[in-house]
Amino acid sequence: MRIGLLTEGGYPYLNGEARLWCDRLVRGLGQHEFDVYALSRSKRQENEGWPPLPPQVRAVRTVPLWRTEDDGPALGRRARRRFTEHYGDLATVLTTPTLDVSASQADRFASALYGLADLARDTGGLPTALRSETAVRTLERACRAPGARRTVRAARVPDLLAVAARLERALRPLSLDWYEDDALGAVDLCHAASGGPAALPGLLARHFTGVPLLVTEYGVRLRAHHLTSGAGDTAPAVRALLAAYQGRLAAEVYRQAACVTPGNGHARRWQERCGADRAKLRTVYPGLDATPFAEVGEAPHSGDPRTLVWVGQVEPAKDLVSLLHAFAEVRKAEPRTRLRVIGTSTANTAYLTHCKTLAAHLFPDEAEGRHAVGDNPVAFEETGDFPSLADAYASGAVSVLSSVVEGFPVGLVEAMLCGRATVSTDVGAVVEVIGGTGLVVPPRNPRALAEACVALLRDAGRRARLGAAARARALELFTVEQNIAAFHGIYLDIVSHSPVRRVVLGATGEPLPFAVPAEAHLPGRWTDRKARATPTWAPGPPVRATATEGAR
Incomplete structure (x- = not known):
């Protein structure tokens, strides 16, 4: 079948949310054809370009959200x-x-x-x-x-x-030329990779041509809007009106979608509260590639049994401050313990500096005592310092997650795939992901976090059992294979309940009855190319549209 994949700030660009997920989905469903309709967020994103696209991507059409290509005509x-x-x-x-x-x-x-x-x-x-x-x-x-x-x-x-x-920026998709019979009107299904701006073209395609809409949200867009639209310098009236628009749009998207696939139970509860019908909801967990973690996950533990490891993006939401205070309590119980804070290259520089200053204050170098001069028990590193991401997780005995805000905890799943015992805060979908294979404590509670870490550091057998159980759970629920299989089934289910909408015109311009059989949803040619009429869905060479071709 032919899928219209709708993205905003992601695929096919080199960076952006859900880029890797979309790429794995498209490559994994090679039996289908994809037309990508992408909204870009910045000039930098557009300048970085696209990675090589698989052959099943027939066409890509893009348009910027960060600027207006054309003022459009003046209204009468x-x-x-x-x-x-x-x-x-x-x-x-x-x-x-x-x-x-x-x-x-x-x-x-x-x-x-x-x-x-x-x-x-x-x-x-x-x-x-x-x-x-x-x-x-x-x-x-x-x-x-x-x-x-x-x-x-x-x-x-x-x-x-x-x-x-x-509002002008939010409503720019209204003016696109994506809804004609040779664009989204020709696809069998619109799949929005997120809510908000990405789902709006799918909503309009359904309105104009009746194309069914599937919406996937691994992080609920309305929740993200509330989290990022803090007080700051924005007036309360501005925040209230924009939040109202996002809420109404989310409700309409959920109402019109044939199916909504939250990435976890936490996102599902948000969607239900925003008006989504439970009958339309189907949880599909994100899929991670387990191959890079296989060697570490299947090998006997080689990491330092006295080391705690934190891996992630250094930012305030990860609450490294509480982690450092908790580690101070851990050191009182286990003086030889070390902590490795391994961040990505996109760290919040100001927050990272603050954390380093706090670590120097909590663990001053001593000539005599728990550690030698110049040997601080807290090490700040980057993932690039290790041969692979799996090696970063393998450098310690216990993996720690200290966040106060979290959607789907990808880093936690990576630690589970590595067979590591974990200590996590109870935020977002953490409890759902862990499923009893790790320890969970309240957020912003350094003492509870410290006690859980000490308990695992002192019990090697328990660490091994939890790590093995965590890896088995991750392989069962959170792999690319299960994700692709789930969406393949959802695609077939939605299309099987949707009528064939295409109209084939004869030489006189009149519709030809019964020209498109029911099996036209399946890949292939179901009419003779030499016939006087050719269905508009017949495969053709890939087409790339420039950014300027995405707007009227």
Whole structure:
């Protein structure tokens, strides 16, 4: 079958969220054909280019979210009236109190969104209108109207300008030319690799052509928005309006999707709270390539039995401060213990410096005592210092995760594949991933973290049993093979419940009845190429569209 893979800031670019997952999915499903529709996040991302793509990728179309390719046409009087009506309905829904989650409000949001999409299709795009004074004034009227939330009533002109600019960026997919019969209208299934902007083109493809939509979220986009839109210098009214848009969009995506695949139970609960129907939800764990960890995982433990290992991206959410305080307690019980903090090359430099300063304060060099001068028990290293990532995990006896915020803990699964006993904080999907094969403690509790580490350091037999159980669990649930098999089954299930929508035209331009058989969803040619009509789905040479070709 032909899949329209929708991404934002990821595949096919060299960096970005879910890039590796998408690449493994496409390569693993070689029996299907993929058209990639990608929204890029930055000029740097575009300049880094794409990796070599497998032959099953027929075409790639990209468009930037970080800038506008074309202002689009100016709207006439009638079109401006339509725009004001639909944009006004959208703004009214966003200013409605969040407790009002009635079906009527959901329908009004959907009607406004699709109304703007229809207008964009009729006029050639809405970038100019979305940045216009009309948009700002419409937002202002909605914020000042009776019944609007108290937070948004206080919105000032700079706040309204900021919201209008952010909404223009969020609504750019409305103006794309991706929804024609020779684009997303020709695929059997749209698969959005995340919620938010990536899912919006799939939502519109369903609206225009009836293509079924599958949404995968390993990190719920609405949750990510709330975590990254902290107070800072952003006005409360701006945060409230943008959060309302993200929440309404997520609810509409979940409502219209044929299937939603959260990456874990933590994400699933978020989706249910945002209105997702339980009957549409199917948990599919991320798939990791277990091969690089096989040698370490199957070999007898060779790491230092007195060493704790932390591997990950150095940032405040990982709470290395609590880990260092916990290690100070560990040293009191086991004075010869060492800690290796192994970060990636993308570390938060300021936070890393803070952690190094704290470590120097907690463990000052001593001429006499637990360690020699210049021999601090805490070592800060990078993954590049080791022959492989598996060797980093293998350098110690116990792997520690100290995060206060976590979605799906990939680093924890990597440690499990290496057969390491683990101590983790109870955040995100940690408990679901561990499944009883490691120790879990409350977050921001250095004493509990220290006690769990000491318990494993003192019991080599228990470490071995937990490590073996953890590796067996990871191989059963979290490998690329199980991930690909799950999505292959989901693809077939969705397509089997979706009608064949393609219309084949004859020489006179009239539809040919019964020209597309039911088995047209399967790869291959089901009509004679010499016939007077050729189905639009017939395979052809790969096509690459430039960024400028993705917008009207």
